[in-house]
Amino acid sequence: MSHEPAEPRSSNFIRDRIIEDLKTNKYQGRVQTRFPPEPNGYLHIGHAKAICLDFGLADEFHGHTNLRFDDTNPEKEDVEYVNSIMQDIQWLGFHWDGLYYASDYFDQLYEWAIKLIRDGKAYVDDLTADEIRQYRGTLTEPGKNSPYRARSVEENLDLFQRMKAGEFPDGSRVLRAKIDMASPNFNMRDPVMYRILHAEHHRTGNKWCIYPMYDYAHGQSDSMEKVTHSMCSLEFADHQPLYNWFIQQLGIFPSQQIEFDRLSLTYTIMSKRKLRRLVEEGRVKGWDDPRMPTLTGMRRRGYTPEAIRNFVNAAGVSRTNGIVELAMLEHYVRDDLNKRSPRVMAVLRPLKVVIDNYPAGQVEEMDAVNNPEDAGAGSRKVPFTKTIYIEQDDFRENPPKGYFRLSPGREVRLRYAYLVTCTTVVKNDQGEVVEVHCTYDPATRGGNTPDGRKVKSTIHWVSAGHAIDAEVRLYDNLFSKEDPDQVEPGQDFTANLNPASLEVVTSAKLEPSLANLTAGSRYQFERLGYFCVDPETTPGKPVFNRTVALKDAWAKVEKKHAGK
């Protein structure tokens, strides 16, 4: 169950289905769902969609949701992942009712397998993996029965028990369901139920050397938990007949599977296998690298659970294979952060400004509003002095058309401080502007203009003598193509990695109110974007991650001109 109040959402076919089932009393008014991750990797934003559906829908109808780890393959799974998964679900704001593991059901599953053998519905097959593949047939040709398909119940029972007892090596035999080798649906061509795997399981240790396949474990696990609506992604639609077949043969609680489309995002890969490669090959710094679409990465980047949930709800659910624009995710992050982030002034690329007519040694404490979107957030004092830093981008010696910021002879407002006019510039040997001189108007304290005079621009600043040095990490899309998998022949998705996805700014200047920082705190750096304190922050060296930049109308204009 989640703690979130139900918010107005547009309808979707799963909710409609639940409403219909409630109306017909199909499950005595119960709604029971489950979220069934395999603990073989970190959760990503695609999982967030499934989580919001599984937990959100159950919550909406006063139902229950279990967290069930689908741990039927000991070779790929690990406790490291179960811990991270639990943490990520809680961080997203959801709470499970029951906590289960498919491995909790290994004994029951084994008993049921014995029953199916007794009923003549399952048999031990000695064919090799390769032979099984050949016997399975092709898209257009039916499969052939295995020569071992007609074994007696007694022989099957004996062999299966000996499989369990560890008498046979890995891969030597499997237990298969006896269905129909001519079915047009491959999943019904005598699917494998158990394989021999002499591997230590992270929960059951060495108790088992045979492990159930997904298809034999999932539906029965749902059934045991009396799951009423078992949501999964579209590629499992072909498995539904098999899901139902096992439940029918066993005569157990009829859980039903409902498939929906996965979440895809532009400029993003969602495949666990590929994300793992990025980590293992060192293309990113880890699963929690802020460029990763993992929940742990997004958390470190500064995304909020609310933003992710709002985005997922807005993106909706259907059965079409679409790709949501990353811009939509970014909108929901800004939307949430705008309401809750305290504003602060920080200069990423400092340019020294000297205010010639301002008294040397004087310090004025200027009142600055903490959050114009939140009257309760209060205000703070920011020190102003003769020498300050402004953003290099906020000065142009030769301003292009439409550029409103500081340039020789032009007056701008220093936020919460004074109106200043640029008089002269100082250049280095390379001809670069290294210092700007201004004069200020003492009548404009606080940025007010008693005479009603207007300036086109307000820029942020930090007092040079009070500034705190900081490292700021700026992120761009991890991939430079909307579809990272679109590559030239012979290449793979890593060819589309964006070489500029990380830019580290090492000498940013922060206003002194940022002296004590807590990892994970979020701020808006005025006019720049939303930033989050990184865990690598130390008392002497603050480190920030840019979550997302503010919308930038000027950048858009510039880009348009550049494009022409």
Add this chain to the structure above:
RNA sequence: UGGGCCGUCGACUAAUGGUAGGUCAAGUGCCUUUGGAGCACUUUGUCUAGGUUCGAAUCCUAGCGGCCCAGCCA
């Protein structure tokens, strides 16, 4: 090619035989001590062809297009 699923503005998603609507993006204007936020407005859509019907995005037929399935992965 056998089977399954799916085609609605640039993107995502509603409309459940009865006015094609919302969000994002894009654009215009207003406002602004963040070129932020906000407000107002605007552009663009039912894959195609037939059929049923007073009426079709919706139902039927046939095309076209996309995705998934031949693991002892999930």
